[in-house]
Amino acid sequence: MADYNTIRAGQTAGVRTTAQIDEGLRAHMNKVYGTMSVGMVITALAAWAISGLAVTPEGTLSGLGQALYASPLKWLVMFAPLIFVFGFSAGINRMSAATAQVVFYAFAAVMGISLSSIFLVFTGISIVQTFLITAIAFAGLSLWGYTTKKDISGWGSFLIMGVIGLIVASIVNIFLASPAIMFAISSLGVLIFAGLTAYDTQRIKTDYIQHAQAMDSEWLGKSAIMGALNLYLDFINLFMFLLQFLGNRE
Numbered sequence: 001m002a003d004y005n006t007i008r009a010g011q012t013a014g015v016r017t018t019a020q021i022d023e024g025l026r027a028h029m030n031k032v033y034g035t036m037s038v039g040m041v042i043t044a045l046a047a048w049a050i051s052g053l054a055v056t057p058e059g060t061l062s063g064l065g066q067a068l069y070a071s072p073l074k075w076l077v078m079f080a081p082l083i084f085v086f087g088f089s090a091g092i093n094r095m096s097a098a099t100a101q102v103v104f105y106a107f108a109a110v111m112g113i114s115l116s117s118i119f120l121v122f123t124g125i126s127i128v129q130t131f132l133i134t135a136i137a138f139a140g141l142s143l144w145g146y147t148t149k150k151d152i153s154g155w156g157s158f159l160i161m162g163v164i165g166l167i168v169a170s171i172v173n174i175f176l177a178s179p180a181i182m183f184a185i186s187s188l189g190v191l192i193f194a195g196l197t198a199y200d201t202q203r204i205k206t207d208y209i210q211h212a213q214a215m216d217s218e219w220l221g222k223s224a225i226m227g228a229l230n231l232y233l234d235f236i237n238l239f240m241f242l243l244q245f246l247g248n249r250e
Helices: 004-012 018-053 063-069 073-094 097-115 124-147 155-176 179-210 217-246
Strands: none
Touching: 018 063, 018 097, 018 179, 018 217, 063 073, 073 097, 073 217, 097 217, 124 179, 124 217, 155 179, 179 217
């Protein structure tokens, strides 16, 4: 990672002053966190609404619930967010910033549908408690990633390899249904996505500073959306892995 003060000092005499870069960086990070927060609200509302429709007043699965959780459609619901995010990441350069933002919010809704089953598995109180714990942990990790002078860019390759390993292990454990493997996956998942939260925050900040002179509004918009997507995924995964430890099952 390029040194923050060196970049700023070298750019002070350029088109944009240090103060302008700092002001732009704050506005950029506010947009990243704001877009991510809207996505989180959409996900929560979608998950809550779908879970309510999936259960009848008698406490059994409705037709929608049967389709989502007890038919082959469950595999599509389970893997749709993964397919969606890969497609979004690959195609964002061909989208306008406005289109990319709409697609991100659509992805957040799809993620909510995929996560709706947690309301049928865990108690509402434990979900709220875990969400609050995740929010506090995420805020602390992201703040550290933003303020630290330590270069943590080298973490990236190891963390991405860890994510790939988690995906493979999770798919395998769908068929094995091993509690021991699930515990190991959850433990590693918490550590990996805690690291990714700090890493992604620092990378978003560094990318902005490195492009501070040449950026345009379109680049800025897309960069904020991709940053929001990365932090959104870090939060969701950290929440889901913590829920395996802290959630009380119905």
